[in-house]
Amino acid sequence: MERVMAFDTTFTAENRAPNTPGGQRFDNEIGVAWTVNMLQEVKSFIIQTFSLSPEKERDLISWYLEDFDGAAYSSNNEIHVSAGWLNGLAQPGDSSTLKFELQGVMYHEMTHNWQNNLGDYGGDQYFRGIIEGIATWMELAAGFGIDPKVKGGNWYDGYTNTAYFLDWIQSTKIDSFVNRLNQRMGLLQWNNDFFLQITGTDVDTLWSEYQASF
Ligand SMILES: [Zn+2]
Incomplete structure (x- = not known):
């Protein structure tokens, strides 16, 4: 059930909490370039999994690391990740676990951007x-x-x-x-x-x- 990747998506990532412990960890152990590459990889897996039409097109997904209570959420074409939550995902210095845990949750959040959703989320x-x-x-x-x-x-x-x-x-x-x-x-x-x-x-x-x- 392979299909051609018809649509390109541009990903941007921004650390909006650079002075928090999680924001500093992001800069030191993860970085914008790794994040953008990871998001492309996650998207490829998702659209191959959702290969049957109708398919969704996303031109742009903006990813933000921010200072808020909670973990991560998707809204329109944006993904918001909590710096405090990120900081708690792995022991200090264990960047491979940190990246693994972050990427795992991105499959959940990014799926919301590509899954079909004809229904009443709030009421059903x-x-x-x-x-x-x-x-x-x-x-x-x-x-x-x-x-x-x-x-x-x-x-x-x-x-x-x-x-x-x-x-x-x-x-x-x-x-x-x-x-x-x-x-x-x-x-x-x-x-x-x-x-x-x-x-x-x-x-x-x-x-x-x-x-x-x-
Ligand atoms: Zn969800």
Whole structure:
């Protein structure tokens, strides 16, 4: 399912917190050039994973290291990363772990820029769970560590719980499941029956089977 990379994206990165401990670490151990290159690499993985049309085009993504409480978030064509959060990702001087952890979270944030999202994020907990689950699944699929798999919860919890469920469907039911799901999310408003339409089994039954697999 290869496809030609039709669209180029320009990435910019800026340290807006140079006087904080995290900002100083960014300058000393990471740097703008590495960050821009890393973001291109992450984008390549994401658009290869989302190879089925419709595809999204992004001309520009601006990345900012800033001084705020929290970890990282995406907004329009911007990615914001907390300097304090970055500083806590690895022991002082362990720049390889620092870069690895940062890159892992960028799969989640960048997925939000390329994933299809016809649905009501604020009002539909199922849609919101899938949006966040796919973003964390991308991190898992790329080989970066996410929190361990645990039994229980709901398929629409989002993040780790949903990510492992999606991965289980893809490995046991149908290949390229997440790609197929993302395609549908660009053609039609979110519907829980997307699971049934793609796999032949409804989502509650899939979740029960998945829970029984632990
Ligand atoms: Zn997210």
